[in-house]
Amino acid sequence: MNQSDRLSVLKTYKLYLGGAFPRSESGRVYEVTDSKNRWLANAPLASRKDARDAVVAARKAFGGWSGATAYNRGQILYRVAEMLEGRRDQFTAEVAAAEGLSKAKAAAVVEAAVDRWVWYAGWSDKVAQIAGSANPVAGPYFNLSSPEPTGVVAVLAPQDSSFLGLVSVLAPVIVTGNTAVVVAAEDAPLPALSLAEVLATSDLPGGVVNILSGRTAELATPLAAHQDVNAIDLTGAGAELATDLERAAADNLKRVRRPGPADWAADPGTDRLLAFLETKTVWHPMGV
Amino acid sequence: MPITVPAYGKEAAGRLASMADMTADDGALRRFLHGLPGVDAVGLQARAATLGTRSIKTTAKAYAIDLAISMIDLTTLEGADTPGKVRALCAKALLPDPTDRTAPRVAAVCVYPDMVATAKEALGGSGIQVASVATAFPAGRVALPVKLADTRDAVAAGADEIDMVIDRGAFLSGRYMAVFEEIKAVKEACVRAGGTSQSETGGGSAAHLKVIFETGELQTYDNVRRASWLAMLAGADFIKTSTGKVAVNATPPVTLLMLEAVRDFHESTGVQVGVKPAGGIRTTKDAVKYLVMVNETLGERWLTADWFRFGASSLLNDLLMQRQKLSTGRYSGPDYVTVD
Numbered sequence: 001m002n003q004s005d006r007l008s009v010l011k012t013y014k015l016y017l018g019g020a021f022p023r024s025e026s027g028r029v030y031e032v033t034d035s036k037n038r039w040l041a042n043a044p045l046a047s048r049k050d051a052r053d054a055v056v057a058a059r060k061a062f063g064g065w066s067g068a069t070a071y072n073r074g075q076i077l078y079r080v081a082e083m084l085e086g087r088r089d090q091f092t093a094e095v096a097a098a099e100g101l102s103k104a105k106a107a108a109v110v111e112a113a114v115d116r117w118v119w120y121a122g123w124s125d126k127v128a129q130i131a132g133s134a135n136p137v138a139g140p141y142f143n144l145s146s147p148e149p150t151g152v153v154a155v156l157a158p159q160d161s162s163f164l165g166l167v168s169v170l171a172p173v174i175v176t177g178n179t180a181v182v183v184a185a186e187d188a189p190l191p192a193l194s195l196a197e198v199l200a201t202s203d204l205p206g207g208v209v210n211i212l213s214g215r216t217a218e219l220a221t222p223l224a225a226h227q228d229v230n231a232i233d234l235t236g237a238g239a240e241l242a243t244d245l246e247r248a249a250a251d252n253l254k255r256v257r258r259p260g261p262a263d264w265a266a267d268p269g270t271d272r273l274l275a276f277l278e279t280k281t282v283w284h285p286m287g288v
Numbered sequence: 289m290p291i292t293v294p295a296y297g298k299e300a301a302g303r304l305a306s307m308a309d310m311t312a313d314d315g316a317l318r319r320f321l322h323g324l325p326g327v328d329a330v331g332l333q334a335r336a337a338t339l340g341t342r343s344i345k346t347t348a349k350a351y352a353i354d355l356a357i358s359m360i361d362l363t364t365l366e367g368a369d370t371p372g373k374v375r376a377l378c379a380k381a382l383l384p385d386p387t388d389r390t391a392p393r394v395a396a397v398c399v400y401p402d403m404v405a406t407a408k409e410a411l412g413g414s415g416i417q418v419a420s421v422a423t424a425f426p427a428g429r430v431a432l433p434v435k436l437a438d439t440r441d442a443v444a445a446g447a448d449e450i451d452m453v454i455d456r457g458a459f460l461s462g463r464y465m466a467v468f469e470e471i472k473a474v475k476e477a478c479v480r481a482g483g484t485s486q487s488e489t490g491g492g493s494a495a496h497l498k499v500i501f502e503t504g505e506l507q508t509y510d511n512v513r514r515a516s517w518l519a520m521l522a523g524a525d526f527i528k529t530s531t532g533k534v535a536v537n538a539t540p541p542v543t544l545l546m547l548e549a550v551r552d553f554h555e556s557t558g559v560q561v562g563v564k565p566a567g568g569i570r571t572t573k574d575a576v577k578y579l580v581m582v583n584e585t586l587g588e589r590w591l592t593a594d595w596f597r598f599g600a601s602s603l604l605n606d607l608l609m610q611r612q613k614l615s616t617g618r619y620s621g622p623d624y625v626t627v628d
Contacts (some may be wrong), residue, residue: 052619059621173325228621251618 019206566599
């Protein structure tokens with residue numbers, strides 16, 4: 001059969017909630033275009049109820065994910081990197097279309113993203129050595145501080161880097177045992193929605209990562225005000241929106257990471273890794 | 289249509305007596321129950337599904353949430369129940385949301401018979417009823433004298449309502465008269481010492497009787513309709529879907545079917561009987577669907593805690609979270625309600 005005779009098989013992009021791929025509860029979609037304004041696909045336009053459902057799924061997954069051994073979490077995240085590696089061509093094409101990059105440059109971005117995922121996966125059983133400590137105290141006690149995950153973290157993915165940027169904000173949140181509700185880049189959500197397919201086939205328990213596409217402001221506002229979200233990463237919010245969200249997040253003392261200039265290609269450091277941890281200190285009596 | 293009388297009122301017995309020829313003997317009862325029209329299963333499910341699609345928002349939702357809270361039989365039926373847990377549950381019944389005193393109280397607290405005294409003491413004169421399961425709940429597989437003793441014991445301890453289970457074995461094997469007589473006997477046992485079985489006020493001298501069918505074990509919709517009529521003819525004040533102890537609990541179609549049976553019974557005798565779906569109702573959305581069903585099938589007269597109840601434990605937390613969302617505009621979370 002001639003190549004041109006084949007009907008094109010278009011992909012229906014969907015949300016990723018609790019390990020499933022539903023359409024938006026609202027039934028809405030919006031048009032996603034490439035950098036030259038050509039139509040790429042329809043992405044679901046998630047509503048605040050989808051955001052609420054995502055938080056419920058993330059909360060449900062938190063116990064199991066934070067309770068898993070660091071070794072196990074690392075293995076699962078490494079598995080995600082393996083799956084990403086196998087889908088390099090797909091992500092290269094999506095990133096090239098979304099960000100207007102040449103194929104070679106997009107391939108470099110995808111490789112950097114896979115490498116970054118691996119780099120963060122390695123941190124799972126090492127973060128306690130960096131963020132924890134054995135504290136000298138004036139008494140017959142072992143005094144140990146260890147990092148614990150904050151809980152459910154809402155992540156507003158960066159608008160300027162649809163894939164490398166997304167991986168750079170998502171991986172550090174979940175590697176330490178948090179669960180995440182991600183709002184994908186508003187104008188370029190397709191790489192994020194495809195990442196969901198990778199996550200779903202990588203032994204990552206359903207609900208650990210939930211991905212929403214839609215208007216960042218519409219989704220971020222209920223997430224920032226949500227009483228059951230423990231932290232919010234405002235990377236993808238503009239300055240004005242970020243101020244509003246910080247105000248909304250203050251009510252239940254959410255941990256907030258403010259947006260700032262970021263060079264996604266640079267060495268990420270441990271900043272994002274340590275931003276969503278709480279310190280637990282235990283006093284343990286010394287045997288005499 | 290005859291004038292409406294409550295099932296616990298003193299006139300109800302007379303109305304039931306008018307149906308006496310149907311319950312005169314085993315053959316007559318069987319002929320009557322098997323003469324009831326068959327249930328259109330597809331139609332019933334479609335009707336229940338349609339009623340579940342109503343959109344209830346803003347002020348109507350706020351009203352529905354408060355109504356649902358006031359209809360809850362807050363339940364703890366675990367082998368591991370302790371007096372402390374029952375007291376904690378009673379405290380929650382009295383003040384469901386400590387951060388918002390405008391939240392209504394629940395209708396009743398539902399416990400095992402040995403916890404009735406504890407619950408009664410904790411609730412005092414608050415007006416919240418104490419319901420006790422009895423008759424060897426949940427299986428009901430003991431001899432009649434034991435069931436009656438179980439019931440009398442709960443009533444003596446102060447229970448305002450008795451939730452009995454029917455003998456599903458007898459019902460499924462067609463011994464309808466045995467089930468009928470058993471319900472009548474338990475109803476007699478609900479009378480407090482020195483009282484009569486029919487009280488004028490509805491509180492006072494006899495505990496109200498709720499009859500549990502365990503619809504998950506009755507196999508067919510036809511059986512649910514028969515069981516509903518059987519229990520109402522025997523004098524049930526409430527009919528209740530399930531114990532919450534088997535895989536299939538209250539479902540919208542089964543509850544709708546029971547509501548329709550109550551409607552038909554009311555139309556032919558004038559006796560008003562209550563309905564209580566129990567088990568598996570966990571979200572506000574589900575609860576509102578049930579309220580829509582009640583309103584559409586039986587009308588406003590049944591939309592009070594006197595005639596419709598939810599048997600639930602986790603439902604209350606979801607209702608409270610939704611209530612907080614409506615009053616503050618922020619989604620609430622499980623950190624802001626009690627852990628039961």
